[in-house]
Amino acid sequence: MFTDTHCHLTHVPTGARAAIDTARADGVTTMVTVGTDLASSAECVRIAAAHEGVYAAVGIHPNDAIEATEAVLARIEDLAQHDSVVAVGETGLDWFREGAPPIRQEESFRSHIRIARDADRTLVIHDREAHDDIVRVLVDEMPLPRVVFHCFSGGRDLVETCAVNGWWMSFAGNVTFTNATPLQEAAAAVPLELLLTETDSPFLTPHPHRGKPNSPSMVAVTTAFLADLHGLGTEDMAAAVGDNARRAFALPGAPGGG
Template identity: 55%
Template sequence: MPYVDTHCHLDHHFDLSAATQVARAVDAGVTTLITVGTDMASSAQAVATARRHDGVYAAVGVHPNDAMEATPQVLEVIARLATEPEVVAIGETGLDYHHDHTTPEQQDAAFRAHIDLAKEHDKTLVIHCRDAWDDLLAVLEDQGAPGRVVMHCFSGDVDVVARCADRGWFLSFAGNLTFKNAGDLRAAAAAAPAELLLTETDSPYLTPHPHRGGSNDPSYLPLTLRALAATQGRDPEDLEEQVLANAVRAFALPVD
């Protein structure tokens, strides 16, 4: 059963080319990858990378830390990219109050624009949230969420798990699930419904244990899957099958 990396940044890696990362991933059994843009240029690059590699799809959008760049002109380019067949999602978008690169008002406006793009183009909405859960969920409630929502690199608590699960939103866990100090995150993962679980690397960031300290890449995805299975008390192979089915639903992926 193949693994799925629902969120990576193949064109952001510090050392490895996208082609090398894809080859390493396939060798590790990771045969489906979604490479994610964070601004106009990297979104266009994500589409180009997905076009060159079998099993690779793209997400396009402007990261909340770059929300000041989500001008009407840039969003028009994102909208055009969303029509490309390789694109399965809009994002990553959302709110990030941990950093102060952009104001909450700029982030709110960009987030709402991305929500509208996801609905207009029937794409999955990939959400980044850090230290902003109440405001983020309030925006989704006010604006109206699209049909498919993925909480990328989930960082909420058990209460946020319940609030997302009630709405059928997918929860994607990354390599930080393996960190020694991630007890609260593992508790949240244990509470998440299996039918809403996804796995990702967020590579080249959040490198899982025991490789923490080096650059991440999609070949390390099985480490996160095994950690997630342990939190759920599930057999890793069974959870692997579940996550694959979830990813197909979450991103409306073609089924061979």
């Protein structure tokens, strides 16, 4: 019943198989496991190919954009052709951490957009304190494939921009934090048809489980929290998010998704 549109099964402490089995037992039917470099992207493809209902995203994280050489991007482009791959990313811009130089991040971002467009894969955006520049690049690169803002961190202005453009907004466990009032207000303003849930596990464990490693199972906590924000029951929110994820990632059962 639950959908985790962004997890890192290559990083969960229990290992991918145990995390998937636990998530299944807890009602998580769909997971997208996301690569952050070439090695983890290849492993995500392998994991997704071996487990029904698990899909892969492949890409180079913006903080590692210095590694996004022509040869590496060619390998990402090859991986994007696999049947189990539904997205390219996470890619984007990060002006918070001391990572790759901004010019290399933007070059890598634009290359990922091209790969996603050519492969007809969804583009998964990492946006850390870079809202205006992310939008600038996306607008400049139109027409775009399907776009998902992973771990949405903007305010109402960015919600409106995403809504106008039909970009999906995905919320992780940090929306449940007690000091996250502005993010909660943004989440409440997202049109229901553009709302997604994720864990970003093993990171961003939702309240009241902070201090423990996150896992795909905990997407249920975030789903229930978002349901309250939108005045819905948890089952209704889970159903809406499931429908949204099928469209956002062109999953089986979605129009054009096979």
